[in-house]
Amino acid sequence: MQMILFKMNQQHYLIAAGTVEEVVDTVQITKVPLAPLWVKGLINLRGTVLTVISLAQLVGLPESKTNRNIMIMKKDDERRGLLIDEVIEVVDVDPDDIQLSEDQAALYFTGVVDLGEQTIADVIDVNDKIF
Amino acid sequence: MADDNSVYRDIFFEESEDNLTQLNDNILELEKEPDNIDLINEIFRAAHTLKGMSATMGYTVMSKLTHKMEDIFDLFKSGKLKVTSDHISLIFRCLDKLTELLDGLRDEEEQSEDQITELWNELDKVENELDGGQTKTADKNVDEKKAPEDSQLELKFETLEEADLSVIEQAKTQHLNVISAAVRIDPESMLKGPRAFLVIDKLDSEGDIIHTEPAPDQLEEGNFDTDFKLLILTESNQDDIKKIIESSSEIAEVLTAEFDEKTQKTAAEEPQKDAQPAVDKENTTEKKSAAPEPKKAKAPSKKSTSHQKNAKNQSIRVDLSRLDTFLNVVSELVVYRNQLEDANSRQNLEEVHESLEQVSRLTSELQDLVLKIRMQQVSVVFSRFPRMVRDLSNQLNKKMTLEIEGEETELDKTVVTELSEPLIHLVRNSADHGIEDAENRKKLGKPEEGKIKLSAYQEGNKVMITLSDDGKGLDPQVLKITAEERGIDTTGMSDKELQMLVFNPGFSTAKKITNISGRGVGLDAVQAKINELGGSLEVDSKVNVGTKTVIKLPLTLSIIQALMVKLGEETFAIPLDVVERVEMIHEDNILQTASQEVNPLQTGLTPVIRTANILNIPEKDQGKKYMILIKGDNKDFGIVVDELIGQQEIVIKKIDPMLQKIKRFQGATILGNGSIALILDVNTICKDAQVG
Numbered sequence: 114m115q116m117i118l119f120k121m122n123q124q125h126y127l128i129a130a131g132t133v134e135e136v137v138d139t140v141q142i143t144k145v146p147l148a149p150l151w152v153k154g155l156i157n158l159r160g161t162v163l164t165v166i167s168l169a170q171l172v173g174l175p176e177s178k179t180n181r182n183i184m185i186m187k188k189d190d191e192r193r194g195l196l197i198d199e200v201i202e203v204v205d206v207d208p209d210d211i212q213l214s215e216d217q218a219a220l221y222f223t224g225v226v227d228l229g230e231q232t233i234a235d236v237i238d239v240n241d242k243i244f
Numbered sequence: 245m246a247d248d249n250s251v252y253r254d255i256f257f258e259e260s261e262d263n264l265t266q267l268n269d270n271i272l273e274l275e276k277e278p279d280n281i282d283l284i285n286e287i288f289r290a291a292h293t294l295k296g297m298s299a300t301m302g303y304t305v306m307s308k309l310t311h312k313m314e315d316i317f318d319l320f321k322s323g324k325l326k327v328t329s330d331h332i333s334l335i336f337r338c339l340d341k342l343t344e345l346l347d348g349l350r351d352e353e354e355q356s357e358d359q360i361t362e363l364w365n366e367l368d369k370v371e372n373e374l375d376g377g378q379t380k381t382a383d384k385n386v387d388e389k390k391a392p393e394d395s396q397l398e399l400k401f402e403t404l405e406e407a408d409l410s411v412i413e414q415a416k417t418q419h420l421n422v423i424s425a426a427v428r429i430d431p432e433s434m435l436k437g438p439r440a441f442l443v444i445d446k447l448d449s450e451g452d453i454i455h456t457e458p459a460p461d462q463l464e465e466g467n468f469d470t471d472f473k474l475l476i477l478t479e480s481n482q483d484d485i486k487k488i489i490e491s492s493s494e495i496a497e498v499l500t501a502e503f504d505e506k507t508q509k510t511a512a513e514e515p516q517k518d519a520q521p522a523v524d525k526e527n528t529t530e531k532k533s534a535a536p537e538p539k540k541a542k543a544p545s546k547k548s549t550s551h552q553k554n555a556k557n558q559s560i561r562v563d564l565s566r567l568d569t570f571l572n573v574v575s576e577l578v579v580y581r582n583q584l585e586d587a588n589s590r591q592n593l594e595e596v597h598e599s600l601e602q603v604s605r606l607t608s609e610l611q612d613l614v615l616k617i618r619m620q621q622v623s624v625v626f627s628r629f630p631r632m633v634r635d636l637s638n639q640l641n642k643k644m645t646l647e648i649e650g651e652e653t654e655l656d657k658t659v660v661t662e663l664s665e666p667l668i669h670l671v672r673n674s675a676d677h678g679i680e681d682a683e684n685r686k687k688l689g690k691p692e693e694g695k696i697k698l699s700a701y702q703e704g705n706k707v708m709i710t711l712s713d714d715g716k717g718l719d720p721q722v723l724k725i726t727a728e729e730r731g732i733d734t735t736g737m738s739d740k741e742l743q744m745l746v747f748n749p750g751f752s753t754a755k756k757i758t759n760i761s762g763r764g765v766g767l768d769a770v771q772a773k774i775n776e777l778g779g780s781l782e783v784d785s786k787v788n789v790g791t792k793t794v795i796k797l798p799l800t801l802s803i804i805q806a807l808m809v810k811l812g813e814e815t816f817a818i819p820l821d822v823v824e825r826v827e828m829i830h831e832d833n834i835l836q837t838a839s840q841e842v843n844p845l846q847t848g849l850t851p852v853i854r855t856a857n858i859l860n861i862p863e864k865d866q867g868k869k870y871m872i873l874i875k876g877d878n879k880d881f882g883i884v885v886d887e888l889i890g891q892q893e894i895v896i897k898k899i900d901p902m903l904q905k906i907k908r909f910q911g912a913t914i915l916g917n918g919s920i921a922l923i924l925d926v927n928t929i930c931k932d933a934q935v936g
Contacts, residue, residue: 140918141918141919141920143814143912143919143920143921143922144814145903145906145909145922146814146859146860146861146906146908146922147859147860147906147908148902148903148906149902152902152903155899155912155920155922156920157914157918157919157920159576160572160575160576160579160580160914161897162897162898162899162912162914162920164899164900164902164903193900
């Protein structure tokens with residue numbers, strides 16, 4: 114299955130490509146006062162106002178210093194942006210290579226994949242959380 | 245349904261809905277004007293179309309009920325059945341059932357005849373009662389087909405002609421009495437013809453008989469049931485005439501009266517029709533339809549003309565989602581136009597200046613156009629209320645009428661659709677809690693019949709919708725007691741504020757909980773809905789005089805004028821229509837009272853709201869600030885901002901439902917430079933500040 118490999122705080126993560134509509138470069142984000150902490154603000158995506166969520170805040174990781182990309186997530190007709198550090202590439206992952214997470218407490222991390230070259234990536238699934 | 249029908253399903257639903265709405269309107273009208281044949285014909289046509297369409301689609305249950313209903317209309321049309329309140333109610337129930345069936349069909353429900361059996365039987369009963377009492381009659385030239393025991397002798401002429409009317413006019417100038425008489429011959433009589441002849445013969449010596457129904461030759465042959473009518477020009481008075489008729493034998497009943505044109509259902513037809521004797525049923529009904537006086541013949545009831553006019557309007561149906569897309573595209577164009585203008589003003593490119601100006605102009609035109617296309621008359625919502633008030637009047641056993649004004653006022657389609665629910669609530673409330681019963685009204689010296697008035701008009705870029713009643717009004721003292729019982733603090737509240745309490749969640753003063761209103765939910769929902777539509781609501785009520793609710797709504801929800809301001813480093817938009825004026829103030833002008841900060845203006849102390857604090861934004865540390873005066877529902881507020889940017893046309897974009905929950909923002913907009921500004925929901929901010 115196709116997955117998007119991205120980076121946050123030197124760590125690698127994978128997310129199912131099917132849930133991502135597109136990846137855009139970070140644009141100006143307008144803050145929304147009184148919004149929940151994990152809501153970064155609003156962006157203008159070609160004339161549509163979209164809410165951007167900070168992945169780091171959502172899953173409880175330290176915020177990265179740079180935020181180069183926003184992944185536009187899609188579920189039915191709804192779209193929301195997910196602010197990350199940087200997208201690296203799209204990779205093909207054999208589902209059998211995903212070592213399922215045994216830790217039930219880690220809500221967003223469903224497993225781990227060894228990509229070789231000393232790279233290990235956590236598989237992340239946040240669609241249920243952001244929609 | 246079969247697949248090949250599916251293409252027509254949409255058309256069927258749309259047209260059937262239209263037909264049902266029209267039927268509802270017309271039946272309501274019919275109750276007021278039971279003799280308006282034009283109206284009955286219109287009703288007949290709509291019912292017929294409905295039947296035809298449902299039958300074509302194979303919706304047998306629906307077509308069966310419509311068919312039976314059509315039979316009743318046929319009886320109305322032929323005059324065999326009188327239009328009574330009971331019949332009207334029965335038909336309304338049929339229309340409700342048909343609407344229900346239609347909704348069911350839309351959801352592709354299986355339908356069985358059980359659903360309509362009850363109504364069908366009732367309709368059948370109405371029909372049979374009529375047939376049962378009726379003796380077999382020759383259908384030619386007989387106007388009164390009703391059996392003597394259940395019909396009343398009537399003085400109305402069916403076939404009076406224009407020529408007759410002019411003779412009557414002349415006779416009146418010669419001071420002759422024009423007497424109309426209706427005679428019922430004993431049903432047992434074997435000699436109807438000769439009896440009628442004798443009566444006419446006797447009367448002939450008293451004056452000129454200018455008209456009989458049926459015609460004289462038919463009368464002599466006895467070609468009528470039991471009743472006949474005549475018009476006589478005479479010097480005698482009506483009592484003399486009555487005595488003369490009664491002196492004949494085998495006369496069961498006689499009615500005489502001065503002829504009065506206005507009460508007559510007479511003919512004043514096109515000349516060619518006058519020439520033909522009015523023999524067949526078709527012709528008779530047509531003649532009945534015309535107004536009594538020739539001059540009025542071309543002016544049937546206003547309602548029906550407007551219907552015809554509507555039908556002739558050239559229009560097409562458009563899928564709403566296409567209109568929405570169109571609006572979105574135009575909105576986007578507006579955003580980019582603003583960006584272009586912004587860029588141009590910064591770089592001052594001579595070559596593009598002119599073309600850009602044209603693009604701007606065209607974009608504005610396009611924008612106006614798309615907004616206009618989306619406009620819909622409020623009559624779409626208003627039209628349901630006459631029926632509703634009629635039903636409520638029956639249910640509550642109170643007399644009331646509804647007056648509607650300005651139903652042609654237009655609003656954005658979205659607003660019109662959303663408006664229906666809050667208005668239903670308010671109308672119900674007026675009927676249930678506002679209007680008193682007839683007895684109480686009499687005691688108070690009010691007319692027995694309560695009056696509810698619904699009106700709409702446009703004022704600038706706002707539409708005002710007013711609902712008023714002449715009922716008992718909202719008593720501030722009663723409200724105060726109830727409020728305190730519910731644990732609402734009412735200290736220092738003015739009467740008006742107390743009255744506004746009815747819009748508080750969980751507030752109901754109805755002593756008895758009825759199924760119409762009074763569950764204590766609703767009025768707060770009304771207020772919430774109106775706010776959501778960017779409108780506001782105000783109540784003006786006097787005890788025993790009545791209550792008036794004014795709803796102010798923006799003409800459109802999509803493109804508005806706004807005042808752009810800065811709070812800290814962020815830009816926000818404030819809808820211009822709530823802004824009264826802007827004042828420059830200094831930190832020193834803001835005074836602290838025990839509970840709030842105020843600013844003394846000529847108009848009095850105005851509560852000051854520090855918007856930055858409310859939104860948790862660090863305020864700029866500067867002495868000079870701006871106070872924007874907001875016209876609230878019942879008092880003014882000043883909201884403080886750090887900087888003014890200016891006035892601008894903005895396109896409202898919806899924001900995430902998650903962010904709507906914060907209840908501080910109406911939406912967002914995209915600025916000329918492509919960045920986003922939030923639109924402040926000042927009404928809610930002011931309201932919450934007042935409570936807090």
